[in-house]
Amino acid sequence: MRISQLSEKSGVPVATIKYYLREGLLHDGVLTSATQAHYGEEHVERLRLVRALLDSGGLSVAGARAVIEQLETPHRHVAEVLGIAQSSVTPDAASGIELDRAAGLVARWGWGSDPGDTASLGALEHALAGLDAAGFDLPEGVLDQYAAHMAAIAAEEVAEIPTESVDAAVRYVVLGTVLVEPLLLALRRLAQQDASGRRFDYRGPDC
Amino acid sequence: MRISQLSEKSGVPVATIKYYLREGLLHDGVLTSATQAHYGEEHVERLRLVRALLDSGGLSVAGARAVIEQLETPHRHVAEVLGIAQSSVTPDAASGIELDRAAGLVARWGWGSDPGDTASLGALEHALAGLDAAGFDLPEGVLDQYAAHMAAIAAEEVAEIPTESVDAAVRYVVLGTVLVEPLLLALRRLAQQDASGRRFDYRGPDC
DNA sequence: CGCATTGGAGAGTGCCGATATCCAATATTG
DNA sequence: CAATATTGGATATCGGCACTCTCCAATGCG
Known part of the structure; x- marks a missing residue:
């Protein structure tokens, strides 16, 4: 399939596909000549993934x-993947930030502290x-309940x-790390509306 | 206090403060002359809030x-605030999007469906x-557990x-709607690291 | 044979958050 | 009171980002 067909099939403009190719989000097609490359179903799937991300x-x-990159790199242990995945997405907490509070909380909850990854701790501290x-x-x-x-x-x-x-x-x-986040936030908002309605609204069954 | 002092006290550059004033994130100070305005402690607080947001x-x-705007508008019922607050933050799901799936799920969970607010439903659908x-x-x-x-x-x-x-x-x-979101996400990541470590890591106690 | 399309690369666009520049009016200092 | 610095306010400019456009020689295709 040529780039224009890939564009049609995926709904992504040709110019944007070219941009993604340049940015390394998409593998090059197989060149069949100087002005012709061949794209496969894999590229359609990848485009869907990119748009989702x-x-x-x-x-x-x-x-x-x-x-x-994580998806394409062969990994040894599943254990190491989480940290790498998360740190590749989190913008690297500025070094030199105090992490005492976050570290204290994590310790209080008995969560295994992670040696290398200061990113998530930094995110907690930042929040x-x-x-x-x-x-x-x-x-x-409330924080403990969270x-x-x-x-x-x-x-x-x-x-799972x-x-x-x-x-x-x-x-x-x-x-799961990346794409479930918006899902959880949407669920929280809807659940809040329900809970708020139950507590405050006029048409609540009782109370 | 003058704008330069407000800047010092808040750590926000003068140019940025002026920008926020223009954007309506900050109230004008009280003009004491054509080239002098007076800012109070309220402005320092507001700046902190703005930076946090x-x-x-x-x-x-x-x-x-x-x-x-929500914080400054007088409201009648608490019930109405949630929807307004959420919709002011959520980017208005493009009209004409199918909400069947999200609506079905919300109904299944017995959550009171909200007449006006399609935004959160749209966010769920989108996720x-x-x-x-x-x-x-x-x-x-898993979705039900979420x-x-x-x-x-x-x-x-x-x-609360x-x-x-x-x-x-x-x-x-x-x-709470806005600022707790990053907190929850950070907690999830840290909890995932802990859970992952428990399941896969070499130094887990057993299993 | 000739027109349309392609891959490829570079420049341009629009938006956004933030800075920089200018100006006349004022405050401050000597 | 004169010289210098600062201010509020309006306008212009910047840098980053995700695209989008333009151009080109090489090619496919009718």
Whole structure:
């Protein structure tokens, strides 16, 4: 299939496909001559993935490239993939930031502290700093409840990681990390509306 | 205090403060002459809030303005605030999108469907579409578990909404919606690392 | 044979958050 | 009071990003 057909089939403009090729999000087609390259079904799939990462996952082109690199790199242990996947997406917490608070919380919850990855710890610290800066007092215990729920979710997710092949596991982990995030946020908002309606609305059954 | 002092105290460059003033994120100071305006502690606080919304909350300037508008608008019922707050942050799902799947799920979970707000439903639909496009099969039941956990979280959050004043409730709801999101995502990642370590790592106690 | 298409590379576009420049009016200092 | 510095305010400019356009010689295709 030629680039114009790939464009039609995927709904992505030719110019954009060329851009993705340049950016390394998409493999080159097989050149059959100087002005003809051949693209396969793999390219259609890849384009769908790229659009999902950019649109739905909210990644930058650089982030998407990092994610895709993970999918194509052979890995030894599933254990190492998570950290790599996450750090390839998180923008590298500025070095020299205090991580005491985040580290303390993680320790309190008994979560295995990760030696290399300061990125997620940094993200936690950053989120807490944002709440502070906004003058938002997280009620006592709520943070622990958040942690408990996220631990439960993570446990379920990790239990679902396929073991038949490392590559399948990598795919599950990497995409699950990135693409489930917007899903969770959407669910929270809808659940909040429901909960708020139950507590405050006029047409609640009682109370 | 003059603008240069406000800048020093907040760490935000003067040029940026002027920009925020233009964008309506910050109230004008009180003019004491043609070349002198007076800023108060309120402005320092507001600047902290703005930075939190932009940096930590990941909002655009327009989104931050919308949020701030909510904080300053007097509201009648707490019930109505959530929807307004959320829709002011969510980028208005393109009209004409199918919401069947999302609506079906919400109905299945018994969540009160919200008449006006298609935004969050659209976000759910969009997130699901992203997973599909990436060829990620969400294992049977996992989606329901996500929903259950988010419902639990939402219930706890809504229970914490202060009732003494509507304004306090609004502040809690609006900021909680926006600023807790990065917190939850950071917690999930850390929890995943812990769970993954427990399942796969070499130094797990057993199994 | 001749017109349309292709791959490839570079330049251009539009948006956004933030800075920089200018200016006349004022504050401050000597 | 004169000289210098600072301010508020409007306008212009910047840098990054995701594209999108333009151009070209080589080629396919009718």
